[in-house]
Amino acid sequence: MKLIRLFASRAKNMFRLNRPERLWMHSCFALLTILCLLAATQYINRTIVERQAITAAGIRISQSQIMHAHEVILLAEQYIVSDQVDFAPMNKAIGQFEKDYTLSTSSELRSPEQWLHYFNTANSIDTLVRDFIDTAIALEDAPKNLHASLVEQLNDIYDNQGLRDGLTQAATLLEKQAHAEAQRLSWWERTMLIVSAATLLAEAVFVFFPTHMAVQTTIRQLQQQAQKLRESRTQLRVMNRELAQQARRDPLTGLPNRASLTAYLENLCGRKKIRTLSVLFIGIDNFKSINDSAGHDFGDALLVAVANTLDSCIDEDHIAARVGGDEYVIVSDEPSEELISRVRASISEPFDIKGRRVPINISIGFLEFETNTSDPMAVIANAAIALQIAKNGGENSTQQFTQSLRDDVENLRMLQLELSDAIKKGEIEPWFQPQIRLSDGCLHGVEVLARWRHPTRGLLTPDRFIPAAERAGLIIEMDHTIWRSAMAHADLWQKESLWHPCISLNAAPDTISDPYLIERFLLELQRSGLGVDQVNIEVLETTLINGADDMAAINIDSLAECGIGLELDDFGTGYASLSKLTQLPLDGIKLDRSLVAPLPDSAADSVVRAILALASELGLTVVAEGIEEDAQAKHLNDRGCAIGQGYGYAKPMPPSEFRAWLEIHAKSPLQIAAPATQFVQ
Numbered sequence: 140m141k142l143i144r145l146f147a148s149r150a151k152n153m154f155r156l157n158r159p160e161r162l163w164m165h166s167c168f169a170l171l172t173i174l175c176l177l178a179a180t181q182y183i184n185r186t187i188v189e190r191q192a193i194t195a196a197g198i199r200i201s202q203s204q205i206m207h208a209h210e211v212i213l214l215a216e217q218y219i220v221s222d223q224v225d226f227a228p229m230n231k232a233i234g235q236f237e238k239d240y241t242l243s244t245s246s247e248l249r250s251p252e253q254w255l256h257y258f259n260t261a262n263s264i265d266t267l268v269r270d271f272i273d274t275a276i277a278l279e280d281a282p283k284n285l286h287a288s289l290v291e292q293l294n295d296i297y298d299n300q301g302l303r304d305g306l307t308q309a310a311t312l313l314e315k316q317a318h319a320e321a322q323r324l325s326w327w328e329r330t331m332l333i334v335s336a337a338t339l340l341a342e343a344v345f346v347f348f349p350t351h352m353a354v355q356t357t358i359r360q361l362q363q364q365a366q367k368l369r370e371s372r373t374q375l376r377v378m379n380r381e382l383a384q385q386a387r388r389d390p391l392t393g394l395p396n397r398a399s400l401t402a403y404l405e406n407l408c409g410r411k412k413i414r415t416l417s418v419l420f421i422g423i424d425n426f427k428s429i430n431d432s433a434g435h436d437f438g439d440a441l442l443v444a445v446a447n448t449l450d451s452c453i454d455e456d457h458i459a460a461r462v463g464g465d466e467y468v469i470v471s472d473e474p475s476e477e478l479i480s481r482v483r484a485s486i487s488e489p490f491d492i493k494g495r496r497v498p499i500n501i502s503i504g505f506l507e508f509e510t511n512t513s514d515p516m517a518v519i520a521n522a523a524i525a526l527q528i529a530k531n532g533g534e535n536s537t538q539q540f541t542q543s544l545r546d547d548v549e550n551l552r553m554l555q556l557e558l559s560d561a562i563k564k565g566e567i568e569p570w571f572q573p574q575i576r577l578s579d580g581c582l583h584g585v586e587v588l589a590r591w592r593h594p595t596r597g598l599l600t601p602d603r604f605i606p607a608a609e610r611a612g613l614i615i616e617m618d619h620t621i622w623r624s625a626m627a628h629a630d631l632w633q634k635e636s637l638w639h640p641c642i643s644l645n646a647a648p649d650t651i652s653d654p655y656l657i658e659r660f661l662l663e664l665q666r667s668g669l670g671v672d673q674v675n676i677e678v679l680e681t682t683l684i685n686g687a688d689d690m691a692a693i694n695i696d697s698l699a700e701c702g703i704g705l706e707l708d709d710f711g712t713g714y715a716s717l718s719k720l721t722q723l724p725l726d727g728i729k730l731d732r733s734l735v736a737p738l739p740d741s742a743a744d745s746v747v748r749a750i751l752a753l754a755s756e757l758g759l760t761v762v763a764e765g766i767e768e769d770a771q772a773k774h775l776n777d778r779g780c781a782i783g784q785g786y787g788y789a790k791p792m793p794p795s796e797f798r799a800w801l802e803i804h805a806k807s808p809l810q811i812a813a814p815a816t817q818f819v820q
């Protein structure tokens with residue numbers, strides 16, 4: 140019972156499934172029903188055929204035994220008139236008659252009515268048949284004179300006693316039985332046909348029609364999905380075209396991007412016709428300051444305006460692309476001088492950006508190349524190198540690419556790779572250049588300068604490796620390494636009573652902006668044994684461009700609060716505004732050598748006097764750089780400049796050489812050497 144209930148429960152759950160999931164179950168059930176009906180119909184038809192065959196065989200046997208009974212009587216009558224008697228045919232006929240009777244009364248053919256007909260009468264057919272056979276057999280052994288009597292007896296049994304009628308009635312009973320069975324089996328067959336038809340109709344209504352509807356619904360859904368897929372494919376193609384367009388366009392300015400520029404150059408260089416093209420790599424000077432001060436929206440609007448202006452400088456066959464934040468590339472077959480002239484003229488007027496007129500300067504790196512080059516992108520890289528050199532030379536500069544520039548870049552890259560090990564090995568060392576009081580020629584202090592004693596390149600000056608240190612992110616570590624070594628040497632000379640040191644340390648912009656500068660520097664100063672009044676830090680004007688509220692300004696204020704002297708290096712090169720001198724706690728400025736070299740020229744003298752007057756009003760000490768002649772030193776002293784340094788007094792020296800210099804000059808006035816023995820910078 141549990142098994143039946145489990146099966147019924149599972150069957151019920153199957154038929155409760157959602158329509159698409161149960162269609163296969165209904166189809167299987169319908170197929171099983173059809174197979175059962177076909178098997179039943181086949182069984183009934185086979186039964187009908189078998190029964191009809193049996194009935195037909197019974198009728199044939201009944202008729203055969205009547206025929207053989209007639210044959211026995213006929214042969215017996217012939218024996219009466221014939222002199223020669225052969226009982227073989229008689230025996231054969233008797234055997235056939237007896238065999239047919241045995242078959243007709245067998246259980247396979249006999250029905251209850253036939254059994255009554257053959258055996259259950261007073262003068263039964265079975266008795267008559269036995270008498271008929273016995274009488275016929277007796278003819279063979281009976282005397283000739285008794286043959287007629289036996290033949291008369293055979294006829295009497297057959298005709299008068301009812302054997303013929305009995306055998307005929309037996310055949311009739313078989314025919315009636317066959318007809319009745321045919322009627323009965325035909326009824327079953329008709330019933331099965333009706334059931335099959337009803338089943339097929341039910342299956343058509345409840346199985347095949349729902350299946351058909353489900354299939355039609357699925358087909359419609361598939362057609363709808365196919366339509367949606369076609370529409371999606373169309374939309375996808377449109378989106379792919381848009382994405383391909385976007386992939387080749389700068390999203391902000393709409394100009395071609397770097398990928399589009401690459402494809403353009405490869406297409407030009409793939410043609411058989413060789414052309415000479417000009418490539419301009421353009422960068423906006425000080426764009427970061429504009430972006431930071433006015434906001435990114437303002438900066439973006441300026442980038443778009445510059446892009447539109449540059450695009451208007453070329454025709455449709457050429458290309459202007461944006462390849463970086465504030466960098467653009469123009470490729471044209473126009474001579475580079477004419478193209479540069481037109482580009483500079485187009486940006487000479489201020490741009491109207493959100494109600495403000497914004498003047499800008501651009502730096503340009505350029506070159507010309509033949510389209511038979513195998514690597515067009517190397518051309519763009521070379522132009523980028525020229526732009527970088529142009530920017531290093533100051534605002535609004537133009538630089539043509541040469542192979543020497545690339546060599547310099549490769550050298551810079553190699554120095555970047557070697558610099559880390561050089562710092563660890565102590566190859567970067569401090570050199571010392573004396574600073575002299577112009578009033579009496581006595582030693583005031585020293586400026587600490589970096590030198591790289593390269594194992595293969597020889598002695599390298601800062602202009603060779605400082606850019607590499609900045610690009611490699613090692614400038615902060617290098618500054619601290621030089622500071623530690625310089626302070627250690629200064630403390631040693633102090634302990635040897637050679638000199639009471641006062642050293643000026645150069646700090647790169649990244650070093651001054653380092654959040655950990657104060658902690659590291661004060662720790663190094665404490666370990667060195669020097670006092671805070673013995674150390675000055677020189678800050679470049681470029682460090683102060685970002686404003687007084689950035690990390691550099693915060694560190695400058697903190698150093699001043701700790702008693703560390705601060706000097707503004709290279710003053711007069713045009714970067715810092717005069718307001719910086721009042722906003723920051725500076726102790727002095729260093730007059731750039733470009734202002735000292737022309738002295739005592741009157742034009743240069745007027746500028747120097749103005750700077751010295753300003754410094755005097757602000758209480759700032761002035762150190763003049765680049766003094767090479769005694770006339771320059773005297774002129775500066777007359778104008779009120781307190782301290783000077785330069786090759787006229789002494790060149791930068793390594794620690795051992797400077798120690799020897801201290802032994803001679805630390806406590807005695809120093810005079811500038813005669814022209815014949817001047818040091819050449």
